[in-house]
Amino acid sequence: MVTVSTTTHTAQDLTAQARDVLGVSRLTNHALTSWLHGLPGVDQVGCEARAASLGTRSIKTTSKAWAIDTAIGMIDLTTLEGSDTVGKVRSLCAKALVPDPLDPTTPRPAAICVYGDMVATAKAALGDSGIHVAAVATAFPSGRASMPVKLADTRDAVEAGADEIDMVIDRGAFLSGDYLTVFNQIAEVKQACGTAHLKVIMETGELVTYDNVRRASYLSMLAGGDFIKTSTGKVQPAATLPVTLIMLEAVRDWRDLTGSQVGVKPAGGIKTTKDAIKYLVMVSEIAGDDWLAPEWFRFGASSLLNDLILQRQKLATGAYSGADYVTID
Amino acid sequence: MSRLDVRKTYKLYIGGAFPRSESGRSYEVVSASGEFLANAAMGSRKDVRDAVVAARGALAKWSGATAYNRGQVLYRVAEVLEGRRAQFVEEVAASEGLSVRAAGAVVDAAVDRLVWYAGWTDKIAQVLGNLNPVAGPFFNVSAPEPTGVVGVLAPQGSSLLGLVSVVAPVIASGNTAVVVSSAARPLPAVTFSEVLATSDVPGGVVNIVTAQTAEVATWLAAHRDVNAIDLTGVAGAEGVDWAALEAEAAGNLKRVYRPTLADGAPVEPDWNADPGLGRIRAFVETKTVWHPKGL
Numbered sequence: 001m002v003t004v005s006t007t008t009h010t011a012q013d014l015t016a017q018a019r020d021v022l023g024v025s026r027l028t029n030h031a032l033t034s035w036l037h038g039l040p041g042v043d044q045v046g047c048e049a050r051a052a053s054l055g056t057r058s059i060k061t062t063s064k065a066w067a068i069d070t071a072i073g074m075i076d077l078t079t080l081e082g083s084d085t086v087g088k089v090r091s092l093c094a095k096a097l098v099p100d101p102l103d104p105t106t107p108r109p110a111a112i113c114v115y116g117d118m119v120a121t122a123k124a125a126l127g128d129s130g131i132h133v134a135a136v137a138t139a140f141p142s143g144r145a146s147m148p149v150k151l152a153d154t155r156d157a158v159e160a161g162a163d164e165i166d167m168v169i170d171r172g173a174f175l176s177g178d179y180l181t182v183f184n185q186i187a188e189v190k191q192a193c194g195t196a197h198l199k200v201i202m203e204t205g206e207l208v209t210y211d212n213v214r215r216a217s218y219l220s221m222l223a224g225g226d227f228i229k230t231s232t233g234k235v236q237p238a239a240t241l242p243v244t245l246i247m248l249e250a251v252r253d254w255r256d257l258t259g260s261q262v263g264v265k266p267a268g269g270i271k272t273t274k275d276a277i278k279y280l281v282m283v284s285e286i287a288g289d290d291w292l293a294p295e296w297f298r299f300g301a302s303s304l305l306n307d308l309i310l311q312r313q314k315l316a317t318g319a320y321s322g323a324d325y326v327t328i329d
Numbered sequence: 330m331s332r333l334d335v336r337k338t339y340k341l342y343i344g345g346a347f348p349r350s351e352s353g354r355s356y357e358v359v360s361a362s363g364e365f366l367a368n369a370a371m372g373s374r375k376d377v378r379d380a381v382v383a384a385r386g387a388l389a390k391w392s393g394a395t396a397y398n399r400g401q402v403l404y405r406v407a408e409v410l411e412g413r414r415a416q417f418v419e420e421v422a423a424s425e426g427l428s429v430r431a432a433g434a435v436v437d438a439a440v441d442r443l444v445w446y447a448g449w450t451d452k453i454a455q456v457l458g459n460l461n462p463v464a465g466p467f468f469n470v471s472a473p474e475p476t477g478v479v480g481v482l483a484p485q486g487s488s489l490l491g492l493v494s495v496v497a498p499v500i501a502s503g504n505t506a507v508v509v510s511s512a513a514r515p516l517p518a519v520t521f522s523e524v525l526a527t528s529d530v531p532g533g534v535v536n537i538v539t540a541q542t543a544e545v546a547t548w549l550a551a552h553r554d555v556n557a558i559d560l561t562g563v564a565g566a567e568g569v570d571w572a573a574l575e576a577e578a579a580g581n582l583k584r585v586y587r588p589t590l591a592d593g594a595p596v597e598p599d600w601n602a603d604p605g606l607g608r609i610r611a612f613v614e615t616k617t618v619w620h621p622k623g624l
Contacts, residue, residue, distance in 0.1 A: 320548065
């Protein structure tokens, strides 16, 4: 069971908090620019080397079993296709409820992630299981729509019962240096979320530099995001270890700075148990064990769950398992 | 001034590529008379696992190819193998302790065996399939289909002719193979993988792991994503209990091709004998279709 904060924020509250963090009397584009550009630059070579070295840890036996179960519990089981049907969403929910019919001790994923119009379907299928429904909103995946449309998209999903909202930032505004617009949009969407958790998708594959990833992370946290998420999964590259490392550093430093904890969600391209374990190692080493829980770290994935189940079966039976022993999805 | 020897360290053949063993291990391969020949990669259970993944990935395309096309590809393998005849003769002679003339006969027989199975690919259905007589207005058709991913323990003694004789019938019908080569005589298998890589065989259709048979055979036999296993190579392999392997294989109801037995003990078959259809038949499944007869 995942708990969700129930505090609601108005956009004015968030602006006032941001002014305090920045130490300015008026939140302007200039103030945001000088703050974000005053963040230390990312050492690209060092960051990639650190991420690669953390990926070489050997996690075996009981640690591996723990890591697999933890990773399953952190999955946002996702289907975000134009071809999604009610039936497909229902079958995905059935999979979340019983991930491995051969082994009832298999933990359940944290949430189902769908488009806004499928929220009611998912909600009905999941019932009171405690599995959350996350909806992508704000003209996912491009984010290219007017603000009233984005807000309506968000409210629609929340009214349908979404526990979590995954929004995309306006990368065009971010890249052209219009940070205030990005801030205001996140803050307004946060307000529209009400009690629902807000995950802010930065689409790091479009942000070009690691410095921009760091700036977008801070901007998203400043504007009230409960989670910062790497990617939509529609753009390559999606989640990578170095980008996630920068985001984990950001949430760690943000908690030191403001006292509030923000979660991290890498999404897209994480397909194997080996990948997932590398991320868990990084969470523990960079952010700390406080983040090793579904409340603070998630995987946006679909095929990852099957691979984790196969590895789980391998640990249980001692023989390598195969695709015949998991559901097709 | 004498020239330095180019000492070779060979690698595995998995998914059309030549990776080192995940374990980083290799072992010395010596000739029948005990001289150093080369280093071979010592494959581990994880290499076998990777090979199964590659074989599973290659299955849809290979089993979906036309039988005619598979025949052409197998014939191409025979052509390329013959083109490297001199190298094979040298390796077979050294590995098996044969004279050059005898090794030449072995290589020729291996080429002929490939051509023979190449000819069979588009005739399997005619011979193993049937139009069954039924008491009703239906066509009732039985047709052979490939079993899937087949684990092959290649013979320990006959390092080329034996190898070709167990691999060709598996892939002729559209299966993909994970082959554990002869442990003591892996060099012809390594060169054969180079032949496969340079003919038109898609990557992953045949994967060759040079390894200690006893170490990896259990993992292959127990692997849930392997549909059949050929135990021919248990004959002469140290520390391998073929009955135990068959018991492991029962975990997912694998098809098991038993080794040839003499007085209850596995022995290597006579590779020069007429191969017959037994090995093809062992790795196909019969699908029967009822189709209503129109007027």
